[in-house]
Amino acid sequence: KYEHSNTFGLINSATSNTLWTPDDDATKSSTRKTGAGRAVVAANEEVLCWDVKKGELLSRWRDNDCKAEVTAVAQSKALPDLFAVGYEDGSIRLWDSQTPRVIISFNGHRSAITTLAFDKSGDRLASGAKDTNIILWDLVAEVRLFTLRGHKDQITALHFLQPSSELPVEEEGDEVDGNGSHMNGHSDGVSGEGFLLTTSKDALIKIWDVTSQHCIETHVAQTNGECWAMGVSPDGSGCITAGNDGELKIWAIDSSGLRGAASQVRESSGRSFLTDRGALNRQGKDRTLSILFHPKADYVAIHGSEKAVELWRIKSPAEVQKSLARKRRRKREKAAAAGEKDPNGDNDMVDEGQISQDISSAEVSDVFVPYVIVRTGGKVRSVDWAGGRASKALQLLAATTNNQLEVYTIPNRDKSKKTKSDEPPDYNRTFAVEMPGHRTDIRSIALSSDDRMLASASSGSLKIWNVRTQTCIRTLECGYALCCAFLPGDKIVVVGTKSGSLELFDIASSSQLDTVEAHTGAIWTLQVHPDGKSVATGSADKTAKFWTFTIIHEEVPGTKRTTPRLKLTHTRTLKVSDDILSLRFSPDSRLLVVSLLDNTIKVFFLDTLKLFLNLYGHKLPVLNMSISFDSKLLVSCAADKNIRLWGLDFGDCHKAFFAHNDSIMQVAFIPHNADGNGHHFFSASKDHAIKYWDGDKFEQIQRLDGHKGEIWALAVSQTGNFLVSASHDKSIRIWNQTDEQIFLEEERERELEELYETTLTTSLQPDDPFEADPENPPESTTHPSKQTLETLTAGEKIAEALELGIADYNLMREYATQKCSQPNTNLAPPPQRNPLFLALGNISAEQHLLNTFQRIPAPALTDALLVLPFASLPALFTFLNIFIEKGWNIPLTCRILFFMLKTHHRQIVASKGLRTLLDGLRGNLRSVLQTKKDEMGFNLAALRVLGEKVRERGERGFVDEEAWEEEHMVGRGRKKRGFVDVA
Secondary structure, three states, X not given: OEEEEEEEOOOOOOOOOOEEEOOHHHHHOOOOXXXXXXXXXXXXXXXXXXXXXXXXXXXXXXXXXXXXXXXXXXXXXXXXXXXXXXXXXXXXXXXXXXXXXXXXXXEOOOOOEEEEEEOOOOOEEEXXXXXXXXXXXXXXXXXXXXXXXXXXXXEEEEEEEOOOOOOOOOOOOOOEXXXXXXXXXXXOHHHHHOEEEEEEOOOEEEEEEOOOXXXXXXXXXXXXXXXXXXXXXXOOOEEEEEOOOOEEEEEEEOHHHHHHHHHOOOOOOOOOOEEEEEEEEOOOOOOOOEEEEOOOOOXXXXXXXXXXXXXXXXXXXXXXXXXXXXXXXXXXHHHHHHOOOOXXXXXXXXXXXXXXHHHHOOOHHHHEEEEEEEEOXXXXXXXXXXXXXXXXXXXXXXXXXXXXXXXXXXXXXXXXXXXXXXXXXXOEEEEXXXXXXXXXXXXXXXXXXXXXXXXXXXXXEEEEEEOOOOEEEEEXXXXXXXXXXXXXXXXXXXXXXXXXXXXXXXXXXXEEEEEEEOOOOOEEEEEEOOXXXXXXXXXXXXXXXXXXXXXXEEEOOOOOOEEEEEEEEEEEEEEOOOOEEEEEEOOOOOEEEEEEOOOOEEEEEOOOOOEEEEEXXXXXXXXXXXXXXXXXXXXXXXXXXXXXXXXXXXXXEXXXXXXXXOOEEEEEEOOOOOXXXXXXXXXXXXXXXXXXXXXXXXXXXXXXXXXXXXXXXXXXXXXOOEEEEEEOOOOEEEEEEOOOOOOHHHXXXXXXXXXXXXXXXXXXXXXXXXXXXXOOOOOEEOOOOOOOHHHHXXXXXXXXXXXXXXXXXXXXXXXXXXXXXXXXXXXXXXXXXXXXXXXXXXXXXHHHHHXXXXXXXXXXXXXXXXXXXXXXXXXXXXHHHHHHHHOOOHHHHHHHHHHHHHHOHHHHHHOOHHHHXXXXXXXXXXXXXXXXXXXXXXXXXXXXXXXXXXXXXXXXXXXXXXXXXXXXXXXXXXXXXXXXXXX
16 A cells, blocks of 8 residues: 655645744844744645745644645734644644644634634634635634624635723722623723724625624725735734735724724714725736735735735825925915915914824825835745844745745835935845745656656756655756656766757766757657666657767867766667657567557567557547556556556557546556566546556556646656655655555445545535525624534534433432332342443443543534434433533533523423423532632632732842833833824
């Protein structure tokens, strides 16, 4: 059995955004200031963490259960080690970056996550997806809070607006009741809950009140159809939205109004919190992908899908004032020229109030000015501001779609120097991560004879990799490569290019030895002769040419010494009727097999080049072929999605089968028969799959999934222990042979099961009320569920534990009542319990049920409880009552109880039998909760006392007065950050 072992060659994939984070040690030690930080990027189903300066891979976050691509990444501001990662299947995982492991995983969306945002405290996470829903998650309780619906298309941006409350969070006289809310009126939730600002592809921008779970304001963000990006200023006073043709809309956010709205309960007044301040147009006319305000300086980075990032500068109030004054002066001069008298002309001194009013009424083009356009090395997919320290220069991290990361340094505008000429500043590329991957798709890969080195060739570059460590040893420039091979001795690689030339590279000196103009058309295929003395090339110019390796002694100019050099000498040419796409020698050196563009395969005798067989059958051109170790079988794959097996003795077609859902790019037999698998072969296709086949029984043995794009190239090791594949997703994957036996029936069953499971979970999805009534969708729903296989199995476990438990509970209760009624008589021995309880150490039924509940991950619990039928409620409530009486895991018990009451409310109200049960439950629960509340109050008070004591001990009264004053003044000075208030 073959299994995926390693992925390399991929720096970042264009499916997700990129984040920059400071180095761990750079933030801790004040001595080392060289750290250029780390880039956290998506790479197919993994998240990679790169050292930007060294170009080293620091860590790889990968969940083996998850095969979906990463589509969004967000970092918590409160806990910098906490990252939320959204995937294409709608799942979200929270990763701890120190010990790359998943802390929590959530499942709530039906399609790919598009954007994620943490709130200020880092306790809640908001996620938006292509399914138009916004879900809020509580990270402490690990549960879904609620879903917000209202957008008609995928969510493109989310941002928490949490206006800081002017009231102090906790004053001396506050009485805090057990729930942590303040009794004297204002709860600390005023600033805590906040608002959510969202934009969607439906061109709307909405403000949601998180407390009431409703949309309080909606505007049309873009006039031209779609809204693709939003950036919010660091102080939350304004935002910019952007759409299709380079149009940017500037909005002012009324923070104080929002603060007031959060504290009032009554129906909202007609005032609007978002005001449109006007529009700007950026230089690029394509769709804007992201807008990013610099966290400390007054700059905004905006980019589309072109090879450029535009930086805009936000002017300071003084500059805005100057430009306004200049405009006023010009207006006056014009008026004077026209012979009119300006009413404000006399008094140049304008009072303060008017100035501030002028600034707030200034046009957007007076506040935002283009600063510089940074040209990148590829189409930009995502940017992030790098460099945490407010230094003289700005640093920008850009991730491009051609598999590289770049850091640019842009000089900050020096306000002290008055520059008359408004020429854009010079920027430069300081760091780049580009070595460990190709810029373009890999077209061909080849393994050395000892399986230690791998050559991968793409348009423009040839890379040599160490297979064991997956590191890039050499990078060489070449033409548009279509095929490559190691020459005997593994010191030289030969590459066939689209222009028809053969290029020879020496690995040791990483130099190009020779270029041979071999053909007039593209060289589609080349293979080294089994005896290792020659190589054959097949081309689009309808010829196959044979080249022998000769060593010539060249004179070193100026001396009498000579140096040996390898040269390719053309010996024979084979002309055929059409373009050659693939060419293979049989391992016994008897035959040469050539596939042509006219869908046929021709077999020649190698010594005389006489035609031996013509093989017909494929409906489209044969793209690749392979011959088995004993020269008996030929396998061919074509663009018609079929594989054919031929006998090379008589040219009979053994079998033709439909193998893949798209063109099959490459096939390869295992090169030896050590394990009796010499007639097994692999096929790689554009349908992203590699399949392993038995060439004698014509059966599929295994399917290897993992690539996210078309697979262009495949190479099997000489030992047959591993194979390497290269794909359009820019990754190279190694698949290792394991010791695990493979059973075909089991594989078929597993594939059928997977198919059944996917159809089962999709059929269980509740109908979307949005689709049912698109005109009036419900704005918020508390518990939309998404059933996954995990929740279904958890639900079944609960149902099973309940069924066994209630039977056992009744049995033991009867025995106990008998014992009580006849205490003196010799009773029968205790009844026979279910073997399961005995196996678990004779535990009670209620303990077993509680253990079952505790094993279910918190995010999956509510969905698992939905699996239970209404008939099982009496049994469940009976056990919940026992948990409450014994005081077992009260938070979990309450959660289950309240969820079941909410879910089955109507039936419970209508049922008489449950009434008495619930009455008893309520009495017990109240007393238990009261004791818990008292306990918490007592602990809080104790913590406060301890805090006071620590503070008293920590303070010392000996201070150098001057130093203290100086320090405080410096501190105060540093705190005053000037953000331009757009509003």
